[in-house]
Amino acid sequence: MKKILSILCFLICVNAFSQILSSNLEKKTLALGEVNHFIIKIDNLNNQQVSAAAKNELLPFHFEEIKDSIGTQPNLYERKIDFSVYEEGKFTIPELEFKVGDKVLKTIPYEIEVINTAQKGDQINDIMNNKEVKLEPKDYWELYKWYVLAALSVIALIVVIFMIVKWGRNKKSSPVVATNQTLKELDSLKKKKYIEEGNYRSFYVELLDISRKFITKQYNVPADVLLTDDLVQLMKTNNTISRDNEKIVEDVFLRGDLVKFAKTFPDKEIMEKDFTDIREFVKRSSNDLEFENLRKDV
Incomplete structure (x- = not known):
């Protein structure tokens, strides 16, 4: 008992x-x-x-x-x-x-x-009876002029693009320029003190945005429009990014997605490590590009 x-x-x-x-x-x-x-x-x-x-x-x-x-x-x-x-x-x-x-x-x-609470059979009554109006050529121009101008603009744009592709030379931005720009953006993120304040959601949102823009510009991979799973799969298939850098991107992006949907709460040590890993990945990216150029030459 x-x-x-x-x-x-x-x-x-x-x-x-x-x-x-x-x-x-x-x-x-x-x-x-x-x-x-x-x-x-x-x-x-x-x-x-x-x-x-x-x-x-x-x-x-x-x-x-x-x-x-x-x-x-x-x-x-x-x-x-x-x-x-x-x-x-x-x-x-x-x-x-x-x-x-x-x-x-x-x-x-x-x-x-x-x-939708609106019923399929609900009757909609006009306030006034419809009137038949005769339109002049000027009226048709006022109605459709913006469509005509938009069509002409699209045609002009296509002609310009065709000329650039055929005769122009696209200047590729230097990998060093993209790297330095991204490092400045990461330094700006660090100064916001999200890590010290424990604002993990804002930190990962901005860190992933900076990383996606960098990958898009540096590797010509559409990271700014792909979901994380699709981006990881694409990196693994085209072998543009080294395995070490690929692993960093995968780990940080997956954790960032979990944070954005309140699935996990990282501590300051993890946030500091993810920031350092992304920064090192950006600095090492030129090695990936040099290897890719050698592979293409071979």
Whole structure:
């Protein structure tokens, strides 16, 4: 009997001092543009800090956040989000992570259906009866002149491009120029002190943007339009980037994607390492290009 009482007391104490996360979604079926309410609560904080995605960045991009309020007390964290969706279909609020001390708590996922409440048979009445208007040549010109001018501009652009390709010489930008420019951009990113302030989302967004522009310019790879998985696959197939540099790009880009969607929370040491690795990759890129030129010559 004493053992049972001891176990019960232990369980009660554990539950009393552990954090409890709860979430509530007001509606699971919405009309287009209708406002919905989403609430997350964490009890029994015991003065511990809560880390989560920044304001207005918690929900996926389909959800237009109207209001995002965060309330904190010594034992309670409460976040209330008002949002709307402006596309028809089914959308998912995934598991959202909240870090309390060293412990990561997750919400349950929610599926929301967004419908258009306009009925197919609804009748639309004109305010006035339609009038038949006779148009003169001048009227047609006013109606279609911008289309004509746009068509002429496109034709002129095609002619210019044809002349450049046939007779002109495209000047390739020097790899050294691209490298130095990117190193300056990385230095500017470092001065923003995102790492020191723990602003991991802004840090990875800008780091990946700088890296994508550099890869596009330096290696003639469309990194600025490809998804991370497609970019990694392309780098592995064309062998333009060395294996070491390719591994750095893959690791940093995949981690950056997880950070942007609040799937992971890197610490300062990881952020510093990713910054250093990208900087070294940029500085070593000329070696990749020299090897690629030799390979083409052979």
